Structures are given as structure tokens and as C-alpha cells.
Amino acid sequence: MSRRTTWQVEADRRWPDAMDMVDPAYGNGRWATVAWCAGLTVHLHQTRRGAESSLAAIDGYACGHGCWRDHELVDLAQPEERDPEMERARGERRALHARTCRVCAYVYSGKAPEAALERSKAREISPAGGAA
Ligand SMILES: [Zn+2]
């Protein structure tokens, strides 16, 4: 196991690994592309340009199965912003997908709906920026 970098540690804090995520944040760098559709996917990039082209690729095609284009580009050097309304809606949408999707039922052993709701609840109540 190699040591997690500062950016990877920050990504793990913002998007902790859970049963609605196949892998913890992968790659390395300041710029994160985050796909919230179905399973949560976080990919770190060294440059903004790299992150932008990755975002354009998943926006233009799909981030994975069941994609509904809930993707964002996040600069890990900036304070985190969370909108409770949006987090709740996102959590409900992800849970609904996971409840009715056979791929997710298999990949996440049926635990994705609960994990998606737990994640959105935690994001609704914890202050933006978190414990630095
Ligand atoms: Zn997507």
C-alpha cells in the first residue's frame, strides 16, 4: 500500500468509501471529477485541463451504467460547497436507482440504497468545508 497523498486524503474526507462506491477516489491531483449516477465515482487529475476533458467525456457519453448526467468538477484547493436540498434530492435519486437496478444490487450486495441515503444525510448535516 502506497501512502495517500494530500489530495487523496482530502478526497477521502469529502467522499468516504462506502457501499455505494466501488473504489475510493483514484488517481491523484488537485482536480476531481465526481460522478453521482448509480455508484459514486471520484477520479483525481493533475491538471484542470485533464479534469475538464474527463468531465466532457462522461457528459458526452456516460459515466457508467444508468448514467443520468449528475457529474461535477471539484477543485480540492477550494472550500467545499454543499447545498442540503440538492444533497437530499441526489441521495433519493441514487437510492431509487439502486433499489431498482440489478447491476447495483449485484455489485453492492443490495447495500447501495441505504449507503446512498446515509451519505446524503451526512452531507446535509455536516458543515461545508468539514473538519480541516
Ligand atoms: Zn453519470
Ligand SMILES: [Zn+2]
Ligand atoms: Zn445501477
